[in-house]
Amino acid sequence: MFNQTEISSIRNFNRDYTKLLGILNKKVLGTPLSWTEGRVILEISFNHDKTPIEVANSLNLDKSYTSRIIKRFEKNELLTKSPSATDSRSVQLHLTSKGLALVKELDERSDQQIKDLLGNLSDLEQKKFYQAMSTIDTLLFNRK
Amino acid sequence: MFNQTEISSIRNFNRDYTKLLGILNKKVLGTPLSWTEGRVILEISFNHDKTPIEVANSLNLDKSYTSRIIKRFEKNELLTKSPSATDSRSVQLHLTSKGLALVKELDERSDQQIKDLLGNLSDLEQKKFYQAMSTIDTLLFNRK
DNA sequence: AATTATAGTGGACAAAGTCCACTATAATGC
DNA sequence: GCATTATAGTGGACTTTGTCCACTATAATT
Known part of the structure; x- marks a missing residue:
């Protein structure tokens, strides 16, 4: 098992990498999206027909929070919802061409x-x- | 230079590592500190006599925000301030035994x-x- | 001595995230 | 089939986190 020096190095690395990624991630700026919004739209783009709950689970987000983000996306015409074929409580999310352009x-x-x-x-x-x-x-x- | 597949892999890794660190970092829970508060107190513990502005700069935090966090720490007796010997606009931060115990x-x-x-x-x-x-x-x- | 820069603070606000309750539907146990 | 329990999605209300600006006091610069 790792000794104390190694553990410290790993934690040090994690701190620095967190900081680096934090800086990179903040620069989603230049687009109108916050970091979390960016993660959400990317997640939706990965495989089509995702449901809100799947997005929320993949990204460890509160479902209500996710719902609001998606609502915002819908309002801004980045995506549309369609009823799920298999579960009528749920909806499937589809990026519009505008949404796809933003992802690009x-x-x-x-x-x-x-x-x-x-x-x-x-x-x-x-x-x-x-x-x-x-x-x-x-x-x-x-x-x- | 990296090709597109490699770039994608790197971004994929960064995403996963961000997520992992996010999960780890949230679990500062169990202590009464938020993630940023944790970073601040650790930063102060790294080398004694840091000033608030140094902490803010190291962690890329707003100085006013940092000031409030430090004020909270002071109120909770995690640290004390003493006037800087060299710059009377500034203060030096010292963890109390309670603060040190929390860092530990x-x-x-x-x-x-x-x-x-x-x-x-x-x-x-x-x-x-x-x-x-x-x-x-x-x-x-x-x-x- | 006048000007400009910096440390620290607080007010006011905005953004991000959480918690709870509710509706509608699905799944499960009998 | 019916009752019970679980789940998807939504919104209200709230807390936490972070930002922006202005101000005071002191330092550094010219």
Whole structure:
């Protein structure tokens, strides 16, 4: 098991990474969306026909809060709702072309951020970064 | 430079790691402190005699917001202020024994969280995790 | 000495998030 | 099939968190 120095290093890393991601995430700015709104619209874009409750669960958000965000999106014509085929309590969410365009913009900005952040690294360093990240990804999140 | 698949993987990782850290960070619960309050008291504990403005700058917080948090800490007897020797506009912050005890508790909880999170990994996996994390740490934050 | 910058504070406000109650429907146990 | 319990979605009311601005006191600059 890790010793105290290692634990401290890990916590240190987590703090710094939190801070870094916090800074990156705040810059969803330039779009009219808050960070959480950005997460919500991205989540909806990942696989179509998601329901509000699925969104709320995936992102650990309060369902009432999520409901209001979605309502706002609907009002701003970023998405539409349609009745669920299988559960009439529920609705399915569909991004409009306006919503998709916004997602595209968000994606492009986020991609660019990553490039800016890591662009100064040499090719070898980038390779090392990517491998290290993949290692952690596999160990923590079981992605293959 | 990274290709699109790699960029996507990196963003994916960042999302998942954000979520993970978000979950971990929320659990400062069990103590009477919010996440930001936790960051503030830890920051003060790192090196004594910090001033409010230094805390605010390190954590990217609004100075007025920071001032209020510190005021709350003072009221709850977690810290005391003393006039700065070198700048009479400013004050130096000192944790009381109560404040130190709370920091200790926070530290122990955080350490335990890391152990819980990574405890299921085998020794080899833990070693790989630690090396990968250290690699990213060096590449992103220039720590040696 | 005059000007400009900075530390700290508080008022007023805005944004983000939580909690509760309610309706409508589904699922479960009998 | 009927009663009970659980779940999806919504809104009201509220708390927490964070922002913006203005002000005082002191420092630094010219």
